[in-house]
Amino acid sequence: MSPIFLVITTVSTQEQANALASEAITLGLAACAQVQAPCQSVYSWQGEIESALEYPIHFKTNEMQHQALRDFIDEKHSYDVPEIVSIQIDTVNAAYAAWVQKSLGE
Numbered sequence: 001m002s003p004i005f006l007v008i009t010t011v012s013t014q015e016q017a018n019a020l021a022s023e024a025i026t027l028g029l030a031a032c033a034q035v036q037a038p039c040q041s042v043y044s045w046q047g048e049i050e051s052a053l054e055y056p057i058h059f060k061t062n063e064m065q066h067q068a069l070r071d072f073i074d075e076k077h078s079y080d081v082p083e084i085v086s087i088q089i090d091t092v093n094a095a096y097a098a099w100v101q102k103s104l105g106e
Contacts, residue, residue, distance in 0.1 A: 002063040004092050004100050008085045009073050010041065010054040017055040020076060029069040030059040031103035062104050 007030070011017050014035065021033035036056040043050055061069045066086065073084050 001097055001101060002106060004089045004097055005061050005063070005066045006087045006089055007059040007061060007066070007069055007073070008056060008083070008087075009059075009077065010039075010056050010083050011078065012052065012054060014038070014055050016078060017057050020073070021057055021059070023076070024059060024069060024072060027072065028104060029065050029072055030061045031100040032060045034058045060100055062101055062106055064106055065104050 017035040
C-alpha cells in the first residue's frame with residue numbers, strides 16, 4: 001500500500017478554507033480535508049513582523065495524488081507565498097489507510 005500524506009496549508013477566511021477543501025475532494029486529490037479552527041499566525045513578511053488570523057486545512061492524500069494536491073493548492077491559493085507543508089505519515093491504522101487509498105482510486 002502506498003504512503004499516506006498529511007498536507008497542510010492556511011488561508012485567510014473560513015469561506016476560502018471550505019472552498020479549497022471541497023474542490024480538492026471533488027477533484028479526487030484528497031480523501032479528506034479538515035478545516036481547523038482559526039489560529040493567530042505571527043510571521044516575518046517583507047522585513048516586518050505581521051500577525052493574522054488564519055484557518056488551517058489538513059488534507060489527507062496518497063502518494064499518487066500528493067504532488068497534484070500540492071500543485072492545486074499552490075495554483076488556487078490567494079497568498080503570494082502559500083504555506084504548503086507535507087508530512088508522510090509513518091503510522092496509520094490499516095482501515096483508515098485502506099479507506100484513503102480506495103477513496104482516491106488506488
